[in-house]
Amino acid sequence: MWLDHLPASVAFCDVETTGLGNHDRIVSFGGIGMISRDLAKGRPDLAYLYLVFDPGMGNHRNAEQIHGFSDSALRLQDPFAVHAADVWRFLTSYELLVAHNAAFDLRFINREMRLSGLPALTRPVYCTMKAYRALDLGGSASLSAVCRHIKLARAGDLHDAIEDAWLAMQIYFWLHGCPLQGRLRGSLPRTPSNFRHAEIGPHRVDRQGPHGSGMSVKARRVTPPAAAHVVFPRSPGSVAWPPSARLTQPTTNAQSPQTLRPSTAAIAAAGNHSTSVRTPHRLERHIRLLLPLAFLSPRIVAGLLDGTAPAGLTITALARALPWSWAEQERRVGLHCN
Numbered sequence: 427m428w429l430d431h432l433p434a435s436v437a438f439c440d441v442e443t444t445g446l447g448n449h450d451r452i453v454s455f456g457g458i459g460m461i462s463r464d465l466a467k468g469r470p471d472l473a474y475l476y477l478v479f480d481p482g483m484g485n486h487r488n489a490e491q492i493h494g495f496s497d498s499a500l501r502l503q504d505p506f507a508v509h510a511a512d513v514w515r516f517l518t519s520y521e522l523l524v525a526h527n528a529a530f531d532l533r534f535i536n537r538e539m540r541l542s543g544l545p546a547l548t549r550p551v552y553c554t555m556k557a558y559r560a561l562d563l564g565g566s567a568s569l570s571a572v573c574r575h576i577k578l579a580r581a582g583d584l585h586d587a588i589e590d591a592w593l594a595m596q597i598y599f600w601l602h603g604c605p606l607q608g609r610l611r612g613s614l615p616r617t618p619s620n621f622r623h624a625e626i627g628p629h630r631v632d633r634q635g636p637h638g639s640g641m642s643v644k645a646r647r648v649t650p651p652a653a654a655h656v657v658f659p660r661s662p663g664s665v666a667w668p669p670s671a672r673l674t675q676p677t678t679n680a681q682s683p684q685t686l687r688p689s690t691a692a693i694a695a696a697g698n699h700s701t702s703v704r705t706p707h708r709l710e711r712h713i714r715l716l717l718p719l720a721f722l723s724p725r726i727v728a729g730l731l732d733g734t735a736p737a738g739l740t741i742t743a744l745a746r747a748l749p750w751s752w753a754e755q756e757r758r759v760g761l762h763c764n
Contacts (some may be wrong), residue, residue, distance in 0.1 A: 431602055431603075432602060433521040433522045434462055434463070435460065435520040435521045436459075436460050436462065436521070436524055437516065438457070438458045438459075438460070438524045438525065438592070438595040438598065439457045439458075439531060439591050439594075440455075440525060440526070440531060440587045440588075440594060441453075441455050441535060442492070442495075442587050443481075443489070444481045444483055445486030445489050446486075447486070450481075450486065451479075451483060452479055452481065452534050452538050453478065453485070453493055453500060454476075454478045454493060454618060455476070455479075455513055456586070456589070456591040456592075457473075457474070457516050458473070458474055458592060459473035459475075459516065459519065460472055465604065472613070473516075474588065474613075474614070475512065475619075476587065477513070477618050477619065478503050478620060479500070479509070480500050480502070480503040480504060481500060482505060485497055485500075493585050494585075494586075498718040502622045503620070503621070504620060504622070506538045506542065507538075507542040509620060510539060510544055511542075513535070513539075514539060514545075517547055517549065518547065521549065521550070522549065522552055523549050524551075524594055525551070525554070526553070526554045526572070526590070526593070526594040526597065527569070528551050528553035528555070532547065552598070554572070554594050555567050555568075558597065558601065563575070569597075573593055573596075573597070576596070576600045578593060578596055588614055589614060592614055722744065725756055725761055726744070726755060726756060729761065735759070736759055736760045736761065739759055
């Protein structure tokens, strides 16, 4: 029986990073733990660990487009060292570690362990990419290519650490003649368990988990711009962004000109430049990317809306590493004060 060829327990893992270099850092970690004998039940109980980190450096070019975490969102998170012991305990609780292109993942994980003062992982490692190449089927052995070969695919365009760990698990099953566990996909966590929400002064942005129609975002104790009317685009088959937004009047009697307040117009401008959001999971990443634009300078917002903004200014560029000071924002985009 195929079950006899599996180790007693297996941990499947994947990491997303700021880039591919030796000095790049982990952005997110996804781990799935499995007790092999539970597969005989038809629906095994899996353990999940899904975490996001502040890498202490910016994403390299195109990295954000791959994993979906903006620099501004990552600055709000804990560094890897805060959760290093949890990752180490999780991975050392299983007999075998499995990853697609395992050399890449383990190189980054062990480097983070060393920087956190923890020993390197010494468990046996199985690389599904190497195992697939050994079959000599030709073509690419990338995760996406192998998944296409066994009739699987990511839920969206973004690379998600927990989803990629799940895909590595399916490839492992396929390589060992095990039945694929496709129905378990719905149990994957959609949000890192340690994700830290944006909170600035009296303004708190709460992100509620998916409830059928997607993500609901509530901005509290802020004043919307006068006579602002926002229409969020929706295309057939997509989830309208955002599905729900509510702004309430602050309790204070006056606001300093420098008080940060979410700009509905800024979000609208961002929405009009974005691609359609096809899944709640991608919607969540889309919100994380665009959320800093809620604190965009009114002068920049006006320039975006009336077409007088500096040439070459894009929403994606604005969302990255956005300073809180309106004056500094305007200086960076070349919108000088009169």
